[in-house]
Amino acid sequence: MKRIITATVRNRSGVLNRVTSLLQRRQFNIESISVGRTETEGMSKMTFVVDVEDYQKLEQVTKQLNKQIDVIKVSDISEKAIVARELALIKIVSNSQLRGEIQGIIDPFRASIIDISKDSISIQVTGKPEKIEALIELLKPFGIKELARTGVTALVRSQQPASNDSTLPSILG
């Protein structure tokens, strides 16, 4: 099952290595990882999407991360109401005749063209990973020359549904 885990970590040299080496050593599969500074000086936030077999394994991931001295807080936010976003840059084969068609495809995704050359264009898109997957699928027929994705980063929504609400949002909400 896919889970989104965030870790607040001290912004010290080697901390990313500590965390990834731990995940690798305990055989946890990381689907994506994103890291950046937070509102607090000296603190960074890591967001992982991990693929774990069961809850026992999931509990191990969070406990092992928590044991790291430089890790301040670990949260599994998969079952919370969250906003999760990813950014992708997609370079595809294109020419002047195709541009209109491509524009038509990317518009509903609120994606934008950020670079144009004679035979290619680069598109920027942000959103849930599913949305990005969908756009990539639609652009594939044009020929994807290069693709770069940031991995998911997420925030817990300020307003949470009551805990017994059975209609929890998709984990990649």
Added chain:
Amino acid sequence: MERANTQAEQTSMQKEPKTGADLLVESLINEGVETIFGYPGGAALPIFDALYKAQNSFTQILARHEQGSIHAAEGYARVSGKPGVVIATSGPGATNLVTGIADAMIDSLPLIVITGQVAQGIIGTDAFQEVDVMGVTTPITKHNYQVRNVNDLPRIVKEAFHIATTGRPGPVLIDMPKDISAEVITNHLPKEVILDLPGYQPTIKPNPLQIKKLAEAIEQAKKPVILSGAGILFAKASEEIKTFAEKYSIPVASTLLGLGAFPGEHPLFLGMAGMHGTYAANTALYECDLLINIGARFDDRLTGNLASFAPNATVAHIDIDPAEIGKNVPTEIPIVSDAKEALTKLLAHNIQQPTHEDWLVRLHENRKEYPLWYNNPDSEMIGQWVIEKVYEATEGKAIVTTDVGQHQMWTAQFYKFNSPDRWVSSGGLGTMGFGFPAAIGAQLAKPEDTVVSIVGDGGFQMTLQELSILQERGLPVKVIIVNNQALGMVRQWQEAFYSERYSQSIFNIQPDFVKLAESYNVKGLKVTTQQEFIDALPEIFDYEGPVLVDARVIQQENVFPMIAPGKGLNEMIGVKP
């Protein structure tokens, strides 16, 4: 006036300026370090120079190999309860420590490991004796530091000691670039050093609700058993577990490393559990309806096949490391706590006296009917017998260290440890070459006690160079080589599981261990029969200095009982018929 000035100037010139290395040494003194296990080298030269200047502050032990230094530090830490301090140089000095660091990590021994490093200006250039010590040791340390600013040093040292010795203990490494060690300190450093560890707050006290849950489970249990682990030793909770077990008549099984936490000859003691554990202990774990694990980590050598481990039990697990709870065995009553705190709370809880007389009778019968056993040959020796004789000769009071393998299992089976912190063995990592240097560290920590190092002929040959320390320090360690001229446990498995194909496990050529001992000025004895060994016992244990005994035992002897790999605790073989 002018004259006075000149004098003052001269004094200040004579007084050497304080360096980063001096500051490191000063910090070690502040932490109360008394013994240092070190081996010098290029990048560590400033540190060893500072140690030279402070030589009255420490006992400094020069091993002959860094692996010897660190295993000695582990033995020292295990019996003294204080962190072992190891200092080595960069590159090969540091990598020679790796086995010991991993060993201390998995067996939760507090160590402070200080490594020299090449100067910061050339880190990353593949300089002479440069290795990425941080990268190498990150997965095998509780935490590690590379000092980048000399002003951080007092804080780093203080944090390192705090991390190594609190919560679940473990090794902490400090990597010291040479320029930091050599840097002259000009600015005044604040006297008070403040820890900066917002991400590190071990849970010491148990959750009262979980204690209540466990108390209720005890009241209802018909077949309760305690699994006693090394966490009891680290928490110094031997008294508490004894009182607790006696108060509610709960039988106790021990892990390998927990031996001595509960008295080995106590009527409630079932013996060691696991692969080579007793029938009584393994049966109790298999049949129990309440399993109270205190400070053990459900290692695979203990549990056997997890699918058939304690199938009918409610599992309660008291551990200071939350990640151990539920890692291998699903746990209904998780208690994150120091063992002593949890036991004290449980004792104060006024649990209604449980009734499980039938269970106690049954376990007692198991103990009586199926004890550990061996067939003793007429005159030749086997390992089990040797260890029983050592146990008798030392009245069970010695500090005993081992390597890994047959001799280790026989010692765990036949040396009854009645008090804590007398048993030093490499459990989790199973490190050959551990036992002998660990005995040196143990003897340094407890100079008045008898320290016996029971080792195999294979493991001893991995670190025998440390015989030099016995000579140099006059340490009266008694080394008993249980010599079967083979890697006994490897040989046993090859016999049982590989159709007797003894691949690389038989030593046809060995040194003359007596001559070897004598070349280090250590008394050496070779014994080949039971009578010779009995006759030699006074020579070994009444003699004031170190002794090395080459005890020749039968090669074909195997360790039993046994649970074959992949089998459950209810599938023991080699139980006394």
